[in-house]
Amino acid sequence: MAPSMGNTKQSRRSSGSGLRRRTLLAGVAALGAAGAMGATSACSRVSTADTGDGGHLLEQLRAKGTVRLGLAGEQPYSYIGKDGRMTGSAPVIAERIFKRLGVAKVEPFATEFGSLITGLNSLQFDVVAAGMYINAERCEQVIFADPEYQMLDAFIVPKGNPKNLRTYKDIARTGAHMATGVGFAEIGYAKEAGVKRITTLPDQLAGLLAVEQGRVDVFVGTAVTVRNVVKETETTKAEATQEVTPYVGGKPMVDVGAFAFRSPETNLRDAFNRELHKMKKTGELLNVMRPFGFTEDQMTTITAKERC
Numbered sequence: 001m002a003p004s005m006g007n008t009k010q011s012r013r014s015s016g017s018g019l020r021r022r023t024l025l026a027g028v029a030a031l032g033a034a035g036a037m038g039a040t041s042a043c044s045r046v047s048t049a050d051t052g053d054g055g056h057l058l059e060q061l062r063a064k065g066t067v068r069l070g071l072a073g074e075q076p077y078s079y080i081g082k083d084g085r086m087t088g089s090a091p092v093i094a095e096r097i098f099k100r101l102g103v104a105k106v107e108p109f110a111t112e113f114g115s116l117i118t119g120l121n122s123l124q125f126d127v128v129a130a131g132m133y134i135n136a137e138r139c140e141q142v143i144f145a146d147p148e149y150q151m152l153d154a155f156i157v158p159k160g161n162p163k164n165l166r167t168y169k170d171i172a173r174t175g176a177h178m179a180t181g182v183g184f185a186e187i188g189y190a191k192e193a194g195v196k197r198i199t200t201l202p203d204q205l206a207g208l209l210a211v212e213q214g215r216v217d218v219f220v221g222t223a224v225t226v227r228n229v230v231k232e233t234e235t236t237k238a239e240a241t242q243e244v245t246p247y248v249g250g251k252p253m254v255d256v257g258a259f260a261f262r263s264p265e266t267n268l269r270d271a272f273n274r275e276l277h278k279m280k281k282t283g284e285l286l287n288v289m290r291p292f293g294f295t296e297d298q299m300t301t302i303t304a305k306e307r308c
Contacts, residue, residue: 054267068125072113076292077131114183128260139308147256168193176217189246
């Protein structure tokens with residue numbers, strides 16, 4: 001699904017229901033600044049270890065005391081909150097798990113969603129923490145932890161949904177102008193349904209504004225992302241649709257999102273998985289994700305191996 005895009009935090013969600021678009025815009029600016037700062041510190045990169053024994057990155061991170069998270073600025077997965085801190089479901093999960101693995105500090109590295117895998121494999125950061133969907137193409141480039149959530153899509157449309165857009169086929173049938181994020185899985189789903197007019201935008205806030213201003217007819221993203229941006233901006237010009245199921249090859253698709261690691265680093269991925277499974281078993285994972293708009297229906301037992 002969609003990407004998503006950037007953050008980690010002090011273990012609390014910083015965007016309340018009163019969040020306005022000014023705050024969201026400030027968050028985007030702060031995210032860019034965080035990325036710029038990260039880009040200047042290449043000398044602090046932790047090297048990968050392609051030794052054939054699962055890698056030694058976890059030991060290196062413990063010694064360093066810090067793990068760098070690749071973020072992409074999409075609520076609710078990872079973003080900079082109104083207090084200027086990294087936040088979102090993925091950074092909060094990462095913060096808890098890495099502390100239990102003996103790595104005391106998490107640091108953000110902000111980038112565009114479409115650059116996350118490239119940045120990971122070029123050692124700009126250590127882990128992708130952006131709610132990234134698992135798909136076959138990405139499985140050839142990175143290794144995934146088991147998913148922390150499953151997700152359907154939803155649309156941002158003008159108030160009243162004048163074109164009655166409730167499925168990807170509706171977008172194609174009406175010739176509506178669709179927008180979504182750069183690198184989002186929704187691009188492929190739209191093309192599968194026959195959508196011709198597709199524009200990519202930086203994030204869900206840009207998508208909302210484009211719909212409000214009539215520059216596009218619909219913005220497509222993950223259901224939780226769409227709901228959150230509509231709710232938090234308190235827009236009176238646009239609304240979120242009900243959940244939308246994409247189809248691939250005529251079959252319904254439910255996406256799952258997970259943390260991504262460099263392919264040699266199976267030891268780190270496996271250690272992360274063990275802690276993640278403990279959180280799932282005790283219900284801690286849902287408790288951590290619920291403030292960001294996730295529900296019990298979005299918890300999943302699907303494994304990365306099954307999806308890859």
